[in-house]
Amino acid sequence: MANPQAQDIIRCRYCEDEPAVFHCIPCGDDLCPGCKVFHLKSKVPSGHNIVRLSDKFHANNQIKMCEVHSSKAYEACCKDCQAPVCILCIQEVHGEHAIGKIQDLYEKQKAETAEELCKIKTQLKLEIIQRIKDFNEEEKEIKTCHENIREKMKKQGQDFINHIISILREALHESEEDEKRKSEEIFHQKEENEKFDQSLDHLIGKFEALTRSNHPADFLLYLKKNPNTFRELKFPEKVTIAKPLFTAGRFNKFKNKHQFGKFIAGQISHLKSVDDSLQAIQPTFKKVLERSVKLSELKTKREKLLHVRCLDDRSAYISGRGLRILLIDSSGTELDSISTDRQPFGLAVMQDRSLIYSDFEDKVIYRMSLDKKKTKLLNTMYHPRGLCCSRSCDILVCMSDYKYSLSGRVVKYSNSGEILQVFLEDQNGKRLFVNPYFVCENVNDDICISDIEIKNSKVVVLNRSGELQFKYYGNIQSRTSKKEFKPLGLATNSLGHILVADNANNAIHLINQDGNFLSYILTEDDGISRPWGISVDTSDNLWLVEHTNACVKLYKFLS
Template sequence: MARSQAQDIIRCQYCEDEPAVFLCVPCGDELCPRCKVFHLKSKVPSGHNIIRLSERLHPTNQVKICEVHSSKAYEACCEDCQIPVCIMCIQEVHGKHAIGKLQDLYEKQKAETEDELSKMKTQYKSEIIERIKDFKNGEREIKASHKNIREKMKKQAQEFIDHISVILKEALDESSKDEIEKLMEISQYTAEAERFEQNLDQLIEKFESLTESSHPADLILYRKQYPDTLKRLQFPEKINFTMPSFTIGQINKSQNKHQFGKFTSGHISHLKLGDDSLQAKHTSGSASVKSSTKKVPGRPVKISETKTQKRALYHVSCGNDRSAYISGEGAGILLIDKSGTQLDNISTDGEPYGLAVMQDRSLIYSDYGNYVIYRQSFNKEKTKLLYTVSGPSGLCCTRSGDILVCMSMGLFNAAKVVKYSSSGSKIQEFKTDQNGRRLFSDPRFVCENVNDDICVSELSRNKKVVVLNKSGNLRFTYDGNVLAMTLKDRFSPFGVATDSLGHILIADNDNNAVHLISRDGDFLSFIVTENDGISRPRGISVDTSDNLWLVEEKNACVKVYQYLS
């Protein structure tokens, strides 16, 4: 490059007399108007691209040297491999591939990147800010609740002070310990969310740089290395706050410390994700804190009732508090809202034996006869998620994003529940208890509780609900025996579901009732019975607002109840 010693003026690279006005991008030559004419007459494999010298700083006009061939610049792109290439790359590797313009691939990927950047700046950024706000609101609620409880404890203790000073100290320590544990747990979630926000800001900055000031090849290479950036973002889970409580006891100096009162620890639980995930319309997190004060009312309130055109209904799965997927006898799955309006009709090859909504709002359903579980994305793209060795029936999606599948007897005559990852890889099998005894003969419905317990309805001769901890150890079974005098027919469990308080709900098909039991297996009440107008309940699901969705087998009817207040 020729420059004047007296002035910092770029001279023509050919005549070295006239100031350079133009630049040939492929060749890198700086030209005056007269030499530009002669330069264009020379032939090069990639052709010439003459621009004004003042335009050379624009990213699309800069020369980017090939990472493989250091003496050559990127001149085109391989449409098959979706990468920039130089002339040597084409000759050595990509000769039989479709070669296109670098600018065309750049414009396409720039549009995709800008769309993702927009989502990160608006939807993702606002969501993580709102979640952090929810976590901090939960901290304030827990602090206020514990403060109020301790005041009650102290007031009650004034009447017992000569007799229960030791008990008071134990109770206060129990409350303080629980508060510290819960606040530490919440702080971990808050820290995780704040770390995610920082990473998100860095990613936003990276995408802005790639789309605004970097060379096109930088963006293309980055997209090649990280093609699914948004899908890889692992959002911290939302959590639900159950506030602690203190039950005041009756004064009786001769009795033990329970006369003083009983402290009940709070609970932090993950919220089930479906349409309530990031891809869905954002809803305020304040409701999750308020839900901690819910209790079982005397009578349920029916929200809606919808008659369908199917001959019988078997399954229901909620993705949020507004809609649910329904299936029954024959092929096809319906999506209806709470008012009964049909939102979608999904075609299937056969009758689904189980339904579940994943965290990304995709629907999965089991094909029992073909040993296949299908996945249908929210944009209606259907794929075979996994093949099973036994007939798959009931399904559920866990809070961690994994899948639990009930397997009835098949090729290996082994009934079990299997945990898979969201991509279809097997993680764990549950077949026997800690003593080696077989757990299942015919598992049909499965769900996960807020404490990670796995709840399975067993339809063998010994009809019962089997509850395992997350490691697969048997916690308890519930067979309705305590209600033998109440039930008109033998306990017949089908659909199982759990709510945000850890209750387990069971559809008792033969007795026309839905049982409500504690997370430890104690019978609490019937939520609805035939006196409430239900008949042959089969599938049940609890939505994100703790409403019960119930499908009746023979009436082919969908009913929604509010049972917590």
């Protein structure tokens, strides 16, 4: 009788005599120790992966069948396509591609995925947790703010009601007093006329009695004694009493609403779609290059260049001395030209891609739509310079007036031209600016302003509420700073870095959100001269205009 246990022994596929101890996963063969040596000498695209027979059915050692050729297992990987392939896939599609071991590609992509997951845990996850925390705090702040506003509205409404009641009481009192005065006059006149009526009755009765007398002598003697009886009759004066009138005042809903006060609802700005938002976070993996790479350079025919404002990652508006604003692409090709009545002193791009610019002399901000229709967006109290359109669709304007040394300020307007905030003093009542020149908004909603003085020029950074965060006076210790720090153009990137064009020292400073100097991404050694306006496009490339050379340069400074 055969031994039933012998039937359970798995034999080597090649010699068929010896029990199998090993298993080759790609080939699917069970091997004894002796045949294992010869099996390893045979060549297959994926290479051999020998495991103990006891590990054959482990999840990691299971054969995965090809999704295209269901009868064939994935034996290798295509390095060019970064995908697992079977023998038929190699013959039909990947014959000319580089073929490698599937395990090698797995280990490589596993390591890269682990690195990305680590970044997600340490950066994206923390970013989202912080955002949720910020939203919770903001929800509380919004609720408290609205509760306070509603209390103010109720108080203002009660004050209006009290004022209206006071006016009503005064008007009712006037009516009552007038009624009383006229009632007294009517009573007096009625009394006078009643007395006169009684005297008339007496006179009529007297003469009627005399005419009924049998003796004419009585009648004649009475008239003899009272010759002026009828002539002396004096009628009471005639009094006309006009009826009172009430003319209702004209109620103007619009006017009275503004007399009550105006509620300005804060706008909700959705920066981008969900996919774009993730892309906006992912650039935090970017690093600053050790040396910036020049992508292009354009020498313009303009006399002097002052401003540059990116429209996207392929084009930007530039302006300088003169009455034209140009739209150019990254190769320097002129795409469009806009004529102006005066030289622009600031450029900005709205979220609908329309252009706005400041007219320094006339104290006006103009808007140029995509179809080139020019409209006056708003009038400013002082002379406007640098402009910025925030993500919340508001407009930040730098202003100053040379006649008044304390006029420097930054004003936030709504896109309809209403003043929302005026940034003038810090939390301690000290002046923030002398001559604000350029302004931009950071990814954390901080407002960055370059302030130009004869001495002590600086970059002033405020939070969205207008509270001072820090002032940056340049990298004093650096050998690059040979002259007094003169910050002009400002820009920010996706990492929240602040870029500062140091016009006096021919350098571009890079500082972080806390005002700490990080590096010079460009210096005089890189060939830049008199940088004025700067702007960072959606791909984090730097556009700068050189004032003296009238040159536009494009650099890559993040990897």
